Amino acid sequence: MTSLSNVHLYVDDSTLSEVLQPKSSDSDTYAFLINLLKWTESNDMQLNASKTKEMILRPLAKSNLPLVSTTVGTIDSVTSFKLLGVHIDSTLSWTTHVNNIIKSYLKA
Numbered sequence: 001m002t003s004l005s006n007v008h009l010y011v012d013d014s015t016l017s018e019v020l021q022p023k024s025s026d027s028d029t030y031a032f033l034i035n036l037l038k039w040t041e042s043n044d045m046q047l048n049a050s051k052t053k054e055m056i057l058r059p060l061a062k063s064n065l066p067l068v069s070t071t072v073g074t075i076d077s078v079t080s081f082k083l084l085g086v087h088i089d090s091t092l093s094w095t096t097h098v099n100n101i102i103k104s105y106l107k108a
Contacts, residue, residue: 049073057090
């Protein structure tokens with residue numbers, strides 16, 4: 001992993017973030033994922049591929065990158081997800097988060 005990669009652990013969740021510049025060197029994310037799969041196997045755990053998501057932030061999000069395939073399944077690529085109660089989207093806009101808060105408020 002490069003010094004620009006960060007791992008954040010929360011109870012039973014983990015978030016991998018990596019800063020890449022357009023037209024820069026290849027990503028270390030796949031190598032990290034392989035190491036994570038080896039670690040989970042050696043600790044009698046398994047990555048739940050159906051709950052594992054990849055989100056690429058713009059401008060790289062406009063690229064047609066292949067889906068990440070692992071021994072436990074293919075990792076889906078998403079344009080938004082919820083992390084610690086905050087809805088984050090690939091454009092880093094607050095619109096998705098605010099819309100979800102309004103939707104929750106209107107249901108109450």
